[in-house]
Amino acid sequence: MSNENAVELRNVEMHFNMSKEKLESLKEYFLKLIKRELHYEDFIAVNDVSFDIKKGDVFGIVGLNGCGKSTTLKMISGILEPTKGSVKTYGTIAPLIELGAGFDMDLTARENIYLNGSVLGYSKKFIDEKFQDIVDFSEMHEFLDVPMKNYSSGMVARIAFAIATVTTPDILIVDEILAVGDFLFQQKCEDRINAMINDDTTVIIVSHSIEQIERLCKHCVWLEKGKIKMIGDALEVCDAYKNSQR
């Protein structure tokens, strides 16, 4: 039954053209075209990856830098389109890939909450209702009408996390973001993610903190050079991953 799955990846491949030099002008382009010097080096970031993520699962992705973790997440959240294969998602997605995307630093936090909310596809009415929640969670009451360029990065992250998690999405995508903020706020973020997990939200986590993956995840995939090295129970995969690093 397909609707037991929240995410389905089938033979997904992602290729990038790594042109040796980046052509950004018409003249260069046509010169190279005429000279037949338009070489591209095909770089396969994700190679023939298939897996399913069940509804309500907490799914971790581990691997070294450049193994295709972030690319996979971006394909799941719809930012990147796979070169081959198909990615299917069932339900609403809240991507926490780099917090604060879409903030305009010239605007105040109040204006940014509305702007960023609409970036995530929330209606104005919905943000009106949740505004107090967002401010309470971020604890930024005094600074609401200050332009965000005067914020510290931790403060920006607080606001961003509060907006992104104000709904209970069907699928939550978390990419390395729990590393920001002080430890109290990190704890608060993890609590909120735990609450969502209990609420039957499917959570996909990428992290270099293997302890975090072991603590939170049920299942896990280990990617190496764009391919699946191992997939299955989180503890087993993490053990194998840790052992391979020694």
Add this chain to the structure above:
Amino acid sequence: MASNNLNKASFFSDMKKFMPLLRNLVSKDFKIKYRRSILGVAWSVLNPLFTMLVLTVVFSKLLRIDVGTDFATYYIVGASMWTFFAEATSNSLSSIISSASLIKKVYIPKYIFPIEKCLFSLVNFAFTLIAVLIVMFARGVYPTWTSLLFFVPLIYCFVFVCGVSLFLSAATVYFRDIQHLYGVLLTMLMYLTPIIYNTDSLEGHTLVLKVVNANPMTHYVKYFRDVVMNNTIPDLTENLICIAMAVGVFIIGALIFKKAQRKFILHI
């Protein structure tokens, strides 16, 4: 319900979902444009007035160009439409590139960015209309009943502008040269649009006249003048030409944009 974010079927649901975003982006641009300026929105009215004053002195008084009617009114009515086109397209040009940080991190339909710039220019155009009315009353060219039809050429022009903007914003992602080239192109196009001259003065220059008449902006500017200050309504043929040009350019622009947008993320 299965949904692939990049599916064509989700196009309309996307549009509904991201309407608030469109509105917020326009109001953001507006706030940023007038933030910390003392006169604020008044500049949108004052700017075209000042430009009109300068050009009227230069072209009407010094160079003695005759447009067959009051030059100040003739100029500002045509220029308001032209400015809308020029501002919207040159802002859209870089709209995709400058939204790179967003596009890379969140899924948003990408046509939002050029269309938003077009809408923002439309808002600015509304303020320019105040300047147009001020000049008309000051020069004794009073609006008539046909003036109420000003929105017809505006709609044609808006569709046309959206098409051009979609094309330009997509093309600029691949070829950044367009940013530099477009300024020159705009100047050229401006002189190919009857803003500071009348097409009647081109009699004898058949080729130039042909080019000027092939320029869609010529049609929109003339239509706008006809209804706003000349008390005439263009005939059916003229309307069909205007529609055909707008819809044609829009479809071409939208198709190119749609094809190009899948690879945007690899180039920004």
